[in-house]
Amino acid sequence: MLLRIIGYWAPYPRAGQACPGYLVSSGDSHLLLDCGHGVCSQLARWLPAEKLGAVVITHFHPDHYIDLFAIRHIIRAAMFTGTRQKPLPVYMPTEPDYHYQSFAAMEKELQVLPLHDNGNFTVGPMQVKAFPVDHPIPAWGVKVDCQNRSLVYTSDTSYHQQLVEQIQGTDLLLCEASLRLADGAVAAQLGHMTTADAGRLAREGGAKTLLATHFWPEYELEVLQEEIEQEYNGKIIMADQDLTVPI
Template identity: 35%
Template sequence: MKIHVLGFWGTYPEAGEATTGFLLESGDERILLDCGSGVLAQLLHVCPVERLTGVVITHHHHDHNADLGVLAYALLQARLSGRRSVPLPMYMLPGPGGLMEELRREPLVRLHMLKPDESVSVGGVSFTFAPTQHPVPCLAVRAEAEGRVFAFSADSSLVPELLQVARGADLFVCEASMFDGQEKQAVQAGHLTARQAGQLAREAEAARLALTHYPHEGYLDKLIQQAETAYGRGVERLFTRQVLEV
């Protein structure tokens, strides 16, 4: 299983980059996990929309779903040009009515409303979910394929469900929106500090930890160092269009 890093910023993208988005590749499957601001442009560097086999959206904040509308437009163009005729399954929690109506209008979009305890298979990739603690309903994601496990925290403050999702993961990509000392702000905003991310990965016995959902203020090297102290080993920083082997 390969994870293509399309975006990793929280709140808004830095110039030329994107907020949250990952492309999971396993065999013939190409599954987009979250579709934040700038993600579609990054996706097109590595995968045309006619090759996508699934979309999973963790929650309906703009930094995780902003490009869903233009993804639907890209599918429209692929349909009209004859480049794609097979509907694309999209798995998500119920979202804003206008967005849901717009997605349903495109014949190549097949919407599936997720339940927190649901399991979903896209080809040979199996997904399970767990609710997180965030201002809007949000799901952490565990993807299993080829005997490997990829876990993604989505957005959340510190809750036991994250430990369940990350347990024994070969790679755990965990949000770290806050620095040590910002625990109070993290709880209020529904996010994690770097230390909390490291503690989660250690307790879950995750083989690897990478941080995501970076803040725009402060030094990212410091964020990594704080997570490493809690995790007890090296922590990975993400870069645009990086490919992570799981």
């Protein structure tokens, strides 16, 4: 598998960049995890969206789904010109219902499917499993397995014990680290993790590599990395524009 960082800022991107979007590929099979502000434009630099095999929207905060509206139009155009025949499968939470229903109504272009607890689906050789996480609105983490390698994406969540179990021994933990070490109380309240939480999660879950993401654009990433290093002495990668990581 190959992970390409399409966007990693939240809740708004730095100039010319994007909010969360992660392209996971195995051969010609491509899965997009989340689709925030700017993802459509950044993705186009690597892959025509009509070549996507599926999209997962982990929750309905705009930094994770808003560019799905644009992807829908790319699919519509591709079906019109004949470069794509079938609607794009998009897995998403069923709540809030009005979001789910509004995308479900775009059935010509999007095949909307609900995320279920431990529900599995495949994209080419990649097996995908969703699990609930802890955020102010229903949100899902995602595990992708392929050829005895695994990736776990936390989406947005506070630190909690079940998360440690979900990530056990994963090869790559794609983990939000939204807030500074000193902001633990705020992080728990907002349903996010601090740098220290991310490091602790990677350590307790035995992740082989921690790829930290979901950064506020005003932070200095060197400072965030130093804080993560205080909790985790394994391999740490900070999300970066155009970063590609083999798994």
